[in-house]
Amino acid sequence: MTPLRRVRNCCGEGFRRRLAAQSGTCTGVQRSTTNILTSENSGYSHLRLDGATADEPGAGSLVPGSSVPGSSLPGSGAQAWYRDPVRSARLAYVFFLIAPLPWVIAYFLPPVNHDAAAILHFAQRWLGGERLYVDLIDVNPPLIFVLNLVPAAIARWTSLSAPLALTACVLGWIAVALGLGWRLLQVSGSTIGDAHRYVFAPLFLFLMIVFPGPDFAQREHLMLVATLPYLLLAHARVAGCTVSRSLAIGVSVFAALAFALKPHFLLLPLLVEACVITACGLRRSARSPVPWTLGAVFAAYGLFMLLVTPAYLNTVVPLAIGQYRDLGGLGPWGVLFTSKLSASAALLLPLSAVAMLRPHPLPRLITVTAVASVVTAMAQGKGWPYHVLPAESLVLLLAAALLCDFIDSNPLPNPVQRRKSSMVAMISIMLAAYYLGTLTRPTFWRQADFSNSPAGQLLQRFGPLAGRGPILALSPGIYPHFPLVNYANAKMGMRFMSMWPIQGAYAQCPADGGPFRRPSEMSPAETFAYNAIVDDFHRYQPSLVLIDKQPGIQWCAGKEFDYLAYFRTHPVFAADWEKYRLLTEYDRYWVYVRR
Numbered sequence: 001m002t003p004l005r006r007v008r009n010c011c012g013e014g015f016r017r018r019l020a021a022q023s024g025t026c027t028g029v030q031r032s033t034t035n036i037l038t039s040e041n042s043g044y045s046h047l048r049l050d051g052a053t054a055d056e057p058g059a060g061s062l063v064p065g066s067s068v069p070g071s072s073l074p075g076s077g078a079q080a081w082y083r084d085p086v087r088s089a090r091l092a093y094v095f096f097l098i099a100p101l102p103w104v105i106a107y108f109l110p111p112v113n114h115d116a117a118a119i120l121h122f123a124q125r126w127l128g129g130e131r132l133y134v135d136l137i138d139v140n141p142p143l144i145f146v147l148n149l150v151p152a153a154i155a156r157w158t159s160l161s162a163p164l165a166l167t168a169c170v171l172g173w174i175a176v177a178l179g180l181g182w183r184l185l186q187v188s189g190s191t192i193g194d195a196h197r198y199v200f201a202p203l204f205l206f207l208m209i210v211f212p213g214p215d216f217a218q219r220e221h222l223m224l225v226a227t228l229p230y231l232l233l234a235h236a237r238v239a240g241c242t243v244s245r246s247l248a249i250g251v252s253v254f255a256a257l258a259f260a261l262k263p264h265f266l267l268l269p270l271l272v273e274a275c276v277i278t279a280c281g282l283r284r285s286a287r288s289p290v291p292w293t294l295g296a297v298f299a300a301y302g303l304f305m306l307l308v309t310p311a312y313l314n315t316v317v318p319l320a321i322g323q324y325r326d327l328g329g330l331g332p333w334g335v336l337f338t339s340k341l342s343a344s345a346a347l348l349l350p351l352s353a354v355a356m357l358r359p360h361p362l363p364r365l366i367t368v369t370a371v372a373s374v375v376t377a378m379a380q381g382k383g384w385p386y387h388v389l390p391a392e393s394l395v396l397l398l399a400a401a402l403l404c405d406f407i408d409s410n411p412l413p414n415p416v417q418r419r420k421s422s423m424v425a426m427i428s429i430m431l432a433a434y435y436l437g438t439l440t441r442p443t444f445w446r447q448a449d450f451s452n453s454p455a456g457q458l459l460q461r462f463g464p465l466a467g468r469g470p471i472l473a474l475s476p477g478i479y480p481h482f483p484l485v486n487y488a489n490a491k492m493g494m495r496f497m498s499m500w501p502i503q504g505a506y507a508q509c510p511a512d513g514g515p516f517r518r519p520s521e522m523s524p525a526e527t528f529a530y531n532a533i534v535d536d537f538h539r540y541q542p543s544l545v546l547i548d549k550q551p552g553i554q555w556c557a558g559k560e561f562d563y564l565a566y567f568r569t570h571p572v573f574a575a576d577w578e579k580y581r582l583l584t585e586y587d588r589y590w591v592y593v594r595r
Contacts, residue, residue, distance in 0.1 A: 085419035089198070092423055096202035096430045100209040102444075104171065107216050109447040110487060111455055112163040115386070116217035117483035118497045120166050123148035125491070127156060133311035137495045137532075139320040142309045143260050143301060144219055163486050170217045174208045177225045180251050184232035184243070191239035192362065193408025196401065199426045203400055204228055206433050207393045213441030215386040219261045224390045226258030227268065228397075231365055234272050237288055238279045238361040245289055252290045256297035264379050268372045269294055275368050279361065322525045323504025325381075328552070332378040339383030340440075344395045345374050351398050359409075363401045370394035385441075396436070400429045454587065455480035459487050461586065462544060465593060466490040469543030472536075474563040475589075476503050476552025493540030494533060499552070499563065501529030509556035516556075516566045534573045545580060545592040564590075 112120075122136045123145050130136055132145060151165035160168075181204055185197055207228065212221045233251045236243050259265045273294070277285045285291065305312055335341055348370055355363035373391040380387050407425055412418045450456040458480055466484065470493030473481035478498050485492055505526035510517045522530060553561040567573045580592045 085416055085423060089419055089423045089426075092427055093198065093202065096426070097205065099202070099430075099434070100205050103210050103213075106443050106447050107167045107171075108164060110163065110450050111446060111453070111483050112166060112486065113215060113217050114455075114479040114482045116166060117163065117486045118478050119144055120148050120151060120162055121482065121485055121492060122497070123152040124155065124162060127152045131311075133309055133316050135495055137316060137319075138497055139316060139324050139500075140219075141260075141262065142305060142312060143257070147222075147257070161486075161489075163483065166217060170222070171209075173222060174225055176254060177208065177229050178204065180229040180247070180254065181232055183247060184229055184236060184251070187243055187247070188232065188236050188239065188241050191235070191241060191360075193404065195404035195407040195422045195425060196362070198422050199400055199404050199429055202426070202430055203397065203433065206430065206437070207397065210434065210443075211393055211396075211437045211441060212389060213437065213443040214446055215389050215441065218386040218389070220386050220389045223258040223261055223265050223268075224393050226255045227369060227390070227394075230255035230269070230272070231362075231369060233290065234276055234365050235362045237276055237285075237290065238365070248289050249293050252293035253297055256294045259294075260298060260301050264376045266298075267376055267379075268369055271368045271372045272365060275365060319501060319525055319528070322523075323501045323529070326507065327500060327504050329381040330383045331381050335378050335381060335383040335387075336374075339377075339388065340385060341374065341377050341383065341388040341391060344388065344391045348374065348391075348395050348398070351395065351402060354402055355398065358402070358405055360405055363398060363405055366394060366398045366401055370398055392440070396433060400433075403429065453480070455484050455487075457587070458484045458546075458589075462591065463488040465544045469493075469594075470540040471544045471546070472540070472542040473546045473548070474499060474567075475546065475548035476500070476550070477548075481546060490544075491540075493542035494536045496529070496533070501525065502533075502563075502566070503552050505529070506553045506556075506561065509554065513557040515559040515561050516569075519569060530567075530570070534567060534570045537567075538572050538576055541576070541579075541594065543594050547590040547592065549588045549590065 111117075119138075119140065122132075122138060125136055126132050126145060127149055132142060148166070151162060151169045154160055154165040154169070155162035158165075178201075182201070185192060185200065208225045212218070212224075215221055229251050233243065233248060233255075255269065259269050273285075273291055330338060336345060348367075352367045352371070355367040358364070370391060373394050377383075377387045377391055403425055407421060412421055446453070451460065463484070466488040467490050470491045471481065471485060471488075472493045475481060476499050481492075482497070484490075505523065506516065510521070512521075517526070519527070519530065547564055551561040551563055555561075564577075568577060579595050581595050583591045583593045585591070
């Protein structure tokens with residue numbers, strides 16, 4: 001039997017009959033996570049605060065020396081938590097619900113992620129009247145800039161700084177996802193077992209808040225956050241649960257906005273919807289508002305690009321294909337075998353095999369989404385840490401889902417032991433998750449050591465100068481001049497975030513063996529970028545110029561590429577440069593100021 005046929009079987013009458021044989025179906029019972037501790041179906045309704053059961057002599061006794069039936073543990077002191085599984089489960093649950101709070105506080109401290117800072121700055125300039133993809137050119141499609149208009153507007157119309165407004169908005173995005181996910185857990189009834197309900201809320205908080213670490217507010221992070229409730233909605237559809245039309249449309253719109261952030265992300269809903277159609281049939285799937293809502297949002301976004309930002313398709317896409325696509329990349333197979341993706345992809349193989357053998361649909365849906373995330377990371381070809389964040393997170397979620405599925409499918413006969421097993425499983429999963437997050441994506445050291453970081457040092461030394469007027473950074477990277485620009489409340493005096501168009505033009509050495517081409521020998525793409533940067537320099541007359549000693553371009557004919565020498569071949573730039581003097585040499589930068 002093929003994997004897709006197995007998924008379809010889970011939607012059949014036999015699966016629904018097995019669910020109906022339990023205490024309630026997904027359409028007749030709505031159980032919140034807090035009900036798990038007392039519901040009859042969970043086997044914990046007889047538990048009393050002292051750990052005894054209601055049908056035993058002495059049940060309800062609060063005498064410290066009383067013990068749990070079948071347990072030989074002492075009944076006093078530090079072991080009281082273990083004697084009372086209901087109370088212990090609640091304490092452990094609450095602890096892991098509030099555990100992300102230190103990360104929430106840390107994200108309000110500098111530094112904000114450099115990519116997110118650059119996108120936010122462009123959104124602020126767009127809000128200020130500059131034209132997206134004309135005065136502001138970046139390879140990202142317009143939706144991420146549209147979303148960043150919200151924190152940009154908050155920063156403009158309130159006293160809140162832009163980085164703080166961005167953090168608050170991302171936390172609001174997370175709150176929406178958590179609310180949708182909580183509601184979907186309620187309507188899913190007995191199709192999602194007690195162990196899943198017990199583990200998923202703290203695990204979702206971990207994946208949404210803690211695990212991103214330095215990649216908090218990245219586009220992959222936003223997509224991952226919206227993917228989690230979308231997976232629960234897909235499970236509810238496969239299991240035949242009754243989901244209100246408003247809830248289904250709300251989750252679909254939220255997920256569609258996230259999937260539209262990058263074209264690569266569209267693979268996730270494509271595979272998930274194909275899985276749902278295979279499981280439930282085309283006719284039943286077509287009656288759901290989910291695929292139609294996803295399609296409507298994607299179509300509206302495409303129309304927005306055609307009508308509002310046509311320059312993205314006409315100018316940026318050709319420039320990105322020619323200058324950016326292969327810049328600094330490992331290639332798909334290099335990403336798979338030599339980046340951080342390797343471990344997640346290797347672990348996904350056995351987990352996927354186990355998931356396909358399970359009778360319930362949720363592990364299979366997570367598997368499909370994890371596979372799509374791996375392919376998405378490979379397709380981007382860079383291997384950067386934030387590109388693999390969704391794959392790493394979904395593999396962790398899949399492992400937790402399989403463990404919960406095993407516990408729910410093989411319940412212990414004693415309700416006390418059953419509660420203890422779920423509690424131990426949840427604690428084990430969460431401790432392992434926090435340990436993994438601490439090893440791979442540390443957070444607090446970035447905030448504690450910001451003043452000693454390159455961005456922090458530049459901010460201390462040159463922040464006041466940067467705040468006086470526009471700043472120009474002739475550098476191949478975005479960091480550290482982002483977030484320097486954000487915290488100095490400065491403006492980038494250039495339409496590009498970095499020198500990526502020039503880097504892309506020199507992926508190969510010039511034919512004459514020189515370090516760079518003469519203007520008459522440049523390609524149309526290089527000519528466009530070359531003239532654009534010169535025009536911006538002439539228009540903005542930046543008060544501070546940072547020139548990177550490491551151009552990110554290979555040596556040619558034994559000579560290193562020099563950005564200053566390159567642009568001084570243009571007479572307008574050369575004339576304007578006479579107004580500047582070398583202020584200092586710091587770290588990897590020559591720092592110039594206007595005379």
